[in-house]
Amino acid sequence: MLWTGEREAGRDRDRIVNLSDGVFAIAITLLVLDIHVPDIPENVVASELPAALLALWPKYLGYFLSFVGISTFWMIHHSIFRPIRAYDRVLLYLNFLFLMAVAFLEFPTSLVGHYSEEQVSVVIYALNAAVASLLLSAISWYAARGHRLVVPELDEEEEEEEEERVRRLQGLAVPVVFLLSIIGISFLSPMAAAMYSSWLLLSVTDPLVRRLWSR
Numbered sequence: 139m140l141w142t143g144e145r146e147a148g149r150d151r152d153r154i155v156n157l158s159d160g161v162f163a164i165a166i167t168l169l170v171l172d173i174h175v176p177d178i179p180e181n182v183v184a185s186e187l188p189a190a191l192l193a194l195w196p197k198y199l200g201y202f203l204s205f206v207g208i209s210t211f212w213m214i215h216h217s218i219f220r221p222i223r224a225y226d227r228v229l230l231y232l233n234f235l236f237l238m239a240v241a242f243l244e245f246p247t248s249l250v251g252h253y254s255e256e257q258v259s260v261v262i263y264a265l266n267a268a269v270a271s272l273l274l275s276a277i278s279w280y281a282a283r284g285h286r287l288v289v290p291e292l293d294e295e296e297e298e299e300e301e302e303r304v305r306r307l308q309g310l311a312v313p314v315v316f317l318l319s320i321i322g323i324s325f326l327s328p329m330a331a332a333m334y335s336s337w338l339l340l341s342v343t344d345p346l347v348r349r350l351w352s353r
Contacts, residue, residue, distance in 0.1 A: 154233060155219055159212075161237045165244060166208045172248045173197045197251035204247040207267060211240060211274065218278045221288040229287060232277045239270035 176190035215236075222229075246263035253259045281287040 151219070151222060151225055154225065154230070155216075158215060158219075158233065158237060161241055162208060162212045162215075165241050166205060168244045169201050169204050169208075169247055172244070172251055173201060196254035199254075200247045200251040203250075204243055208240060208243065211270060214274055215277075218274065218281065222281050224287045226287070229277065229281060232273060232280060236270060236273035236277060239266060239273060242266055243270070 173194060176187065176194070178186050178190060243266055246259065246266050249256075249259040250263050
């Protein structure tokens with residue numbers, strides 16, 4: 139079933155985006171709840187508090203990486219839904235599956251914070267992020283495929299179509315980075331995989347994909 143009435147579709151599309159924004163807001167807020175104030179006897183607080191705070195660095199790192207990751211997902215999700223003017227059940231299901239992956243990210247973030255040197259923690263983290271990225275790419279592909287759900291005027295312009303292809307390639311590059319972190323670096327150092335083969339490495343992925351595509 140496809141909803142295309144201009145007023146109705148626009149209003150319902152806004153409901154989809156607003157619900158998604160709510161899930162993003164809750165998911166990004168819950169991340170900090172895993173960082174607890176150290177429980178130290180009052181008579182030794184002055185001497186032990188600095189070391190106890192420093193020992194929480196894996197939790198700080200997990201919070202930072204996941205905050206950046208969810209923010210990145212939100213920006214991509216926003217750019218994908220900007221041209222969408224109609225929707226159907228498949229788009230709804232894909233979006234709900236993506237939101238489920240985003241909401242679940244707090245759990246592997248907590249795993250990395252508690253067991254930063256265990257490979258299984260990084261594997262679960264990377265798989266979660268890779269699945270979320272693939273679902274984002276699926277949403278973009280499904281909405282734009284055959285001018286299905288996006289604004290017709292945008293799809294008719296060659297420049298916009300080119301930009302859409304680049305965005306899809308960038309979206310597919312994300313799970314590749316995370317899966318490589320599982321197959322490669324995590325066997326040597328799980329924390330290195332979490333740090334360097336995850337969100338931080340993605341900072342160079344988008345411009346690299348765009349540069350290679352333009353050749």
